[in-house]
């Protein structure tokens with residue numbers, strides 16, 4: 001799909017058929033994560049693939065925002081492997097994880113796979129259910145699958161601030 005068409009068509013899918021994401025598509029989505037840029041190319045991302053009934057049942061204990069999706073990817077970063085900005089100690093990890101997640105969100109759309117980015121999950125419960133070590137920080141959950149017939153964009157999808165509110169030229 002043409003890129004601008006793809007980013008225009010994409011919306012957060014919150015109603016899914018029960019079908020799991022096909023292996024070929026999942027592989028391409030994960031490849032998009034693999035190719036994402038990261039600070040100093042340190043690649044601190046860690047992606048937990050949840051694609052079995054057992055894993056999805058565990059996920060449902062960690063968030064209400066699973067929308068019955070049959071597949072999910074939890075994008076995390078390893079805090080011991082991030083690039084660190086010396087001036088203020090800022091870590092690249094959260095940014096790296098978000099870029100990785102965005103690559104996968106768009107790759108999913110390109111594969112005809114519907115997806116919603118979910119931040120509203122309990123990270124403590126997530127750690128407990130999936131044995132996530134202390135140095136691995138969960139950032140973004142992508143719930144995904146094939147859009148059900150009744151899937152439609154939420155009204156927020158088409159609400160945009162005027163660009164003059166969000167873009168500044170030359171000075172703030």
Ligand SMILES: Cc1cc2nc3c(=O)[nH]c(=O)nc-3n(C[C@H](O)[C@H](O)[C@H](O)COP(=O)(O)O)c2cc1C
Nearest residue numbers: 010011012065116117118119120121153154156157
């Ligand atoms: C950082 C981030 C966190 C989000 N968290 C949630 C969430 O917890 N639950 C949810 O239903 N949608 C969540 N969303 C989806 C947004 O609500 C959605 O992207 C936004 O309203 C625009 O709609 P669209 O994706 O259909 O264009 C999140 C999106 C982003 C980028």
